[in-house]
Amino acid sequence: MSSQELIQLLERYAAKQTSVEEEDRLVELFSKDQYKDIILGFLEKHWEADTGTRLFPQALAEEKAGSLFSLIAVAAHEQGQQKKAKTVFMRWAVAASLVLLAGIGWIYQNRAGLATDSANQQKLALLEDVAAPVRSLAVLAADGASRFPMQEYKSSAETSAGYEVREANGKKILDYSKGASASQTGVGSQHELINPRGSKQIILYLSDATKVVLNAGSRLKYPSYFAATERMVELEGEAYFEVAKDKTRPFRVQTGNAVIQVLGTHFNVDTHDQQNRTAVTLLEGSIKIVKGADDNILYPGQKAIIATDIDIVREADTTQAIAWTNDLFNFKGMELKEILLQISEWYDVVVMDIESLPEMKLSGIISRDLPVSKILELISMSSGLQFKIQGKNISRIN
Known part of the structure; x- marks a missing residue:
């Protein structure tokens, strides 16, 4: 197939004017290296016009989406190796994959003979x-008593309590790192950041500059500044951590059924589970997970499911684990x-x-x-x- 013929087929596909045979042919072409640049170029041109909001059954995803995800992943890896605007490209690659997903979802719906538009409207x-939430409803509880709603703080508002509240890109930020001092001794007073259900995520910088993104329906307990020997926080719900490196002070996350110990790394912890399980997904570095007398080391790209035992998933989907931090649901499989x-x-x-x-x-x-x-x-x-x-x-x- 010539380049022009492929582009014309892609245009008809985007306009939902292709036949079943043409759709089958297009899915076949997605996996061929010789057409990769043409397809990705087309997607780059059109991705902003597509919402990418189609769901489709997992059976179909496994049958036809695998090559599409691989195509995007290979292209992203090559671009990353060349060190050319990696962050911008990855954003585009994700968006391009959404276009592909949207197309597969549309194919399934039409072939399966599901409800017509008028029936769907009914x-x-x-x-x-x-x-969807439009602002953070998070509340800071200081010393177990005073409560401060984050939405009441103006942008760039400074406080005299060792932290600063500001806003960036529509997200509230609570920052203790600027108030930290080398002269502080012992451990700071106990604070708790509560982000209720139906609230946008809030970003927290702890006194050691560790970054925490706290999801809706979650709460984190931590000291206003850490002790000289360790850094300990308690999590209920879900949070993404980028832990500041400090070999002299291990960083520990206490959940309902385990302790996660790190020195400096990036990982996601999710305790939202009806079966009281904790899921820990590691993106960078290494962490030790301790549950009673049992402990396991987790390496990048792995996931631990903690219940009565610690089960390790050797090849986890790290993109799915942190999709929420990028304002996305990732329901793959x-x-x-x-x-x-x-x-x-x-x-x-x-x-x-x-x-x-x-x-x-x-x-x-x-x-x-x-x-x-x-x-x-x-x-x-x-x-x-x-x-x-x-x-x-x-x-x-x-």
């Missing part, structure tokens, strides 16, 4: 709506119930009778800025299930 008429649990935390809604829902896996990458009705619409189109929203409750209606 479904949506049953829905109220819950908007995820159980429907787990998807709905993430939705409930972000939108502060209750999914009724969640245990009665069927077992199924879906895949998709979706903006967390969408209202909840749009997420449910995508789930409905891919799963055949229908939902309604009443106030803060989501329930299945078929």
Whole structure:
């Protein structure tokens, strides 16, 4: 196929004018190296015009999306090796993969003979709506008594309590690093940052300059400044850590069922689980996970699931683990119930009778800025299930 013919086929595909045979041919071409530059060039030109908000069944994802993810990953790796605007390129590569995902989702919906647009509109008429969070509702509890809502602080507001509150790129930042002093002795007073359900994530810099991104429905306890011998925090919920290196003071994260010990590294911790499990995903460095008499070392690209024992996933999806820090849901290969649990935390809604829902896996990458009705619409189109929203409750209606 010539370059011009491929571009014309891609244009028809983007306009949803291709036949089933042409779609099969296009999926085949995605995996061929000789067409890589043409396809990626087309995506670079068009990605901003596509929302990338399609969900599709995991079975189809495994069948046809593998080569597409590989194509993006290889291109990103090559660009990274050449050290050419790596951050910008990775942002584009993710967006390009969204375009690919959107296309596969559309193919599935049309082939499966799912509901027509008019029928979908009738479904949506049953829905109220819950908007995505637009600001942080986090509250700082100092010394177990005083509470300070973060949204009441103005941008660049400084305090006299050893921390600063500011805003950048629409996110609140609570920063203790500028108030830290070498003359401080002992350990600082106990503080707790509480980020409720239905709140945008908040960024915290601890006194040692460790960066913590705290997700909705999460809370972190920490001292206003660390002791000279160790750094200890307690987490409930989910947080992403970029720990400042300090060989003389190990950094420890206490969760409900384990202790994570590091010297300086990047990792994600998630305790949002109905089965009281903790998931730890490591991006950089190494960490030790201790549970009772059991301990394990985790290396980059690995994930630990901590329950009664510590189970290690040797090849984890680190991009999926931290998608929330980039304002994305990444539901690749995820159980429907787990998807709905993430939705409930972000939108502060209750999914009724969640245990009665069927077992199924879906895949998709979706903006967390969408209202909840749009997420449910995508789930409905891919799963055949229908939902309604009443106030803060989501329930299945078929």
